[in-house]
Amino acid sequence: METPHDTLFRTLADPTRRALFERLCRDGEQTVGALTAQAGVSQPAVSKHLAVLKTAGLVADRHEGRQTHYSAQLNALAPLIDWTSRMAGFWEGRFDKLEDLLNRMDQ
Amino acid sequence: METPHDTLFRTLADPTRRALFERLCRDGEQTVGALTAQAGVSQPAVSKHLAVLKTAGLVADRHEGRQTHYSAQLNALAPLIDWTSRMAGFWEGRFDKLEDLLNRMDQ
DNA sequence: CCAACCCATAACCCCAGAGTTATACGAAAA
DNA sequence: TTTTCGTATAACTCTGGGGTTATGGGTTGG
Numbered sequence: 268m269e270t271p272h273d274t275l276f277r278t279l280a281d282p283t284r285r286a287l288f289e290r291l292c293r294d295g296e297q298t299v300g301a302l303t304a305q306a307g308v309s310q311p312a313v314s315k316h317l318a319v320l321k322t323a324g325l326v327a328d329r330h331e332g333r334q335t336h337y338s339a340q341l342n343a344l345a346p347l348i349d350w351t352s353r354m355a356g357f358w359e360g361r362f363d364k365l366e367d368l369l370n371r372m373d374q
Numbered sequence: 375m376e377t378p379h380d381t382l383f384r385t386l387a388d389p390t391r392r393a394l395f396e397r398l399c400r401d402g403e404q405t406v407g408a409l410t411a412q413a414g415v416s417q418p419a420v421s422k423h424l425a426v427l428k429t430a431g432l433v434a435d436r437h438e439g440r441q442t443h444y445s446a447q448l449n450a451l452a453p454l455i456d457w458t459s460r461m462a463g464f465w466e467g468r469f470d471k472l473e474d475l476l477n478r479m480d481q
Numbered sequence: 482c483c484a485a486c487c488c489a490t491a492a493c494c495c496c497a498g499a500g501t502t503a504t505a506c507g508a509a510a511a
Numbered sequence: 512t513t514t515t516c517g518t519a520t521a522a523c524t525c526t527g528g529g530g531t532t533a534t535g536g537g538t539t540g541g
Contacts, residue, residue, distance in 0.1 A: 285379070
């Protein structure tokens, strides 16, 4: 069986795929064509990556006529945050960890 | 060129390797033998994974006699936190995001 | 209806990398 | 010194999965 962490890390490990997800986070909903234009790989490759992202719950698709719009689903990152927090929790106290996060976000 | 995010995600994508890192976070410093005993793979495989983790800065090694002790380096997770925060930042305001993180840590 | 278009799927190639066994190397023990 | 132990490296195999081109399946426009 594959845990949510397995799925997330594996899905985000590929640079091309992660770039697609980042773009959807940055620029919002995009069509496959728009994504392909900047992906640096062929359209079928983009479609496959989007399918993987969808399976992982990281994106959602919306069909409109003959084009498909994809959008990022930020909730799917929750297991990643959980995992990081847990790893951090093994080390330092809760408040230290929080402080770190806040400082990091401030800069 | 490979960004810190690339390295981190790629390194943590493998379940066996991530399990090794998690164990080092949980139980602290461990010898290769101790890690091998629970890894479910051969000792050379464990050594290779540890080498990859070391290259990524996720672990440090300490030689004592004929055994090598490995320990987790939590600082190396910083780019992962940065990345997650940045993705979250594209979506919601800073306070909403913070609230989410706090809620998540509370449970 | 037919053509052009957008996207998904099929079929295939190729290689990075995770696993193995065998072996080399340094340190402790005999 | 010789042997045994702990770990790293070498050499190799093999599978997963990311890339490609070709094609299918709806959808819009002429």
